[in-house]
Amino acid sequence: MVPFTVTVLGNGSAVPTSFQKPSSQLVTYGSKRFMVDCGEGTQMQMITYKTGHRHIDHIFISHLHGDHFFGLIGFLNTLHLYGRKQPLHIYAVKELKKVVELQLEVSNSNLSYPLMFHFLGSSFQEPLYDDKNIEIFHFPLNHRITTYGFIFREKPGERKLKKSFIEEFHPSIEQMHAVKSGRDFISKAGETIANKEITIDPIPPRSCAYCSDTAYFEEVIPYIKNVNLLYHEATFDNSQQMLAKEKFHSTAAQAATIAKKAKAGKLLLGHFSARFKERTHLLEEAKEIFLEITLSVEGESYEV
Amino acid sequence: MVPFTVTVLGNGSAVPTSFQKPSSQLVTYGSKRFMVDCGEGTQMQMITYKTGHRHIDHIFISHLHGDHFFGLIGFLNTLHLYGRKQPLHIYAVKELKKVVELQLEVSNSNLSYPLMFHFLGSSFQEPLYDDKNIEIFHFPLNHRITTYGFIFREKPGERKLKKSFIEEFHPSIEQMHAVKSGRDFISKAGETIANKEITIDPIPPRSCAYCSDTAYFEEVIPYIKNVNLLYHEATFDNSQQMLAKEKFHSTAAQAATIAKKAKAGKLLLGHFSARFKERTHLLEEAKEIFLEITLSVEGESYEV
Numbered sequence: 024m025v026p027f028t029v030t031v032l033g034n035g036s037a038v039p040t041s042f043q044k045p046s047s048q049l050v051t052y053g054s055k056r057f058m059v060d061c062g063e064g065t066q067m068q069m070i071t072y073k074t075g076h077r078h079i080d081h082i083f084i085s086h087l088h089g090d091h092f093f094g095l096i097g098f099l100n101t102l103h104l105y106g107r108k109q110p111l112h113i114y115a116v117k118e119l120k121k122v123v124e125l126q127l128e129v130s131n132s133n134l135s136y137p138l139m140f141h142f143l144g145s146s147f148q149e150p151l152y153d154d155k156n157i158e159i160f161h162f163p164l165n166h167r168i169t170t171y172g173f174i175f176r177e178k179p180g181e182r183k184l185k186k187s188f189i190e191e192f193h194p195s196i197e198q199m200h201a202v203k204s205g206r207d208f209i210s211k212a213g214e215t216i217a218n219k220e221i222t223i224d225p226i227p228p229r230s231c232a233y234c235s236d237t238a239y240f241e242e243v244i245p246y247i248k249n250v251n252l253l254y255h256e257a258t259f260d261n262s263q264q265m266l267a268k269e270k271f272h273s274t275a276a277q278a279a280t281i282a283k284k285a286k287a288g289k290l291l292l293g294h295f296s297a298r299f300k301e302r303t304h305l306l307e308e309a310k311e312i313f314l315e316i317t318l319s320v321e322g323e324s325y326e327v
Numbered sequence: 328m329v330p331f332t333v334t335v336l337g338n339g340s341a342v343p344t345s346f347q348k349p350s351s352q353l354v355t356y357g358s359k360r361f362m363v364d365c366g367e368g369t370q371m372q373m374i375t376y377k378t379g380h381r382h383i384d385h386i387f388i389s390h391l392h393g394d395h396f397f398g399l400i401g402f403l404n405t406l407h408l409y410g411r412k413q414p415l416h417i418y419a420v421k422e423l424k425k426v427v428e429l430q431l432e433v434s435n436s437n438l439s440y441p442l443m444f445h446f447l448g449s450s451f452q453e454p455l456y457d458d459k460n461i462e463i464f465h466f467p468l469n470h471r472i473t474t475y476g477f478i479f480r481e482k483p484g485e486r487k488l489k490k491s492f493i494e495e496f497h498p499s500i501e502q503m504h505a506v507k508s509g510r511d512f513i514s515k516a517g518e519t520i521a522n523k524e525i526t527i528d529p530i531p532p533r534s535c536a537y538c539s540d541t542a543y544f545e546e547v548i549p550y551i552k553n554v555n556l557l558y559h560e561a562t563f564d565n566s567q568q569m570l571a572k573e574k575f576h577s578t579a580a581q582a583a584t585i586a587k588k589a590k591a592g593k594l595l596l597g598h599f600s601a602r603f604k605e606r607t608h609l610l611e612e613a614k615e616i617f618l619e620i621t622l623s624v625e626g627e628s629y630e631v
Contacts, residue, residue, distance in 0.1 A: 038409070039370060041375070067371070089430070122429055
């Protein structure tokens, strides 16, 4: 199986502290890495956790609150100083382009590489990114300003050939490809063998989603249905439900409710309030609703 | 004596590494603290070194290369989230105001405190800041974009009364104030006693200056003449003189030459290239020219 992981670089909300940094994570699929959000100090977190900065060609910014993008310009600048040449794609609301361009203009900088902006919000059905292995979509969240979640979907693999089929029919390479792609097989004797008789299902495609920042918002469920790994914000605890509503954030239990209703495989909690150095109670509250939950830890990678 | 120190928060150039962060320092005079430059992650450095963020009402930004100001918006945002009320003054080129305002606009933020911009470049003779104890001036440096240095000058203290004067003449409180301020004394017998006979010189006023980023630039010398503590950039070593010239930066030896010609008390080197994890040779090269030199260390405070 192709490695597919989420590495949390920052899982704090709003204000950095000694124990949590602003939002950022890297989604790794094989040799490709995608950055999601880039709070201040993300590049320092990458140094601390020795992630390197290679193979990142796509950066997704959920919204323009500072704790989700203030580190972007510094990271772009560092890539420039390292002499990057290949294009870098940024997916965000259109206002981010103005911010980045103004910052480059005042510092009299011409980046060493092309920066390509892709504006969010036009279509949630069309992938933002699409290659032979993976597709990335965005969907609306419910926060104080326009905010989007992201879902990374592995494409279904080829069907697997049964050993007995190869032994019995000695198919050519072309025939094997055809059968793997789902076609029936016609034997030398002219007999049609149904695909399902000679293949087994591929490993089910995996997916991970990112929901931060958002109030409790059931409208996300269709977009993330059956996701394997859901990262959902859990800024507040059960005692702060009013505060969560007012600030358009979620409690840990609300995150668990979304995970349960979306039939997620695992829930990874993050975007913790700076109030909670000790977060055990968030986990306990959330586990009342849904069992497969992990409190994210900065620098840790999680299998999708 | 009023405490007067420089705390180095970041002494790296351009690209952050595991061993150095972008430029920032705090100049402390008594209970007042002034921030000079604010590279990305400055607020995290303040957390690491437990400086707190109180008593900072004035921030001076030397120029708009990212490693000197990308941390500003995050720090301003954090002060806002902490509910700051008192005005904050920023001294920078006028383009910074546009950058900050655009970042606040796109995040739909109204700061909880007034932000007052003061644009650099109009007069080097007028202090940017002036209170009963200290004055702060700026002066031009020679870098790729418009860049300024800063000098913090303690005001001269009052003259000190000789014990013998008090014992002999029993002056009133008013008379003592007049003599301390430099006036001569007229005795009850009508005799004029020259001020210098009855007073001793106050402790000489102290000063510190910040010169980063700049090429070797002798024009700064009149502005920093006799400064007690000079922080000067030392991006490169002797083998990189051409590179220093090309990039409008200084070598450690050039920084020492400026310190020597300016008759500085002490030289504090910083803005080190990411190439130099080991910097002993920078110190050795600089000490060929000027002896009172320290390689700055992040988190350390230096007496002015």
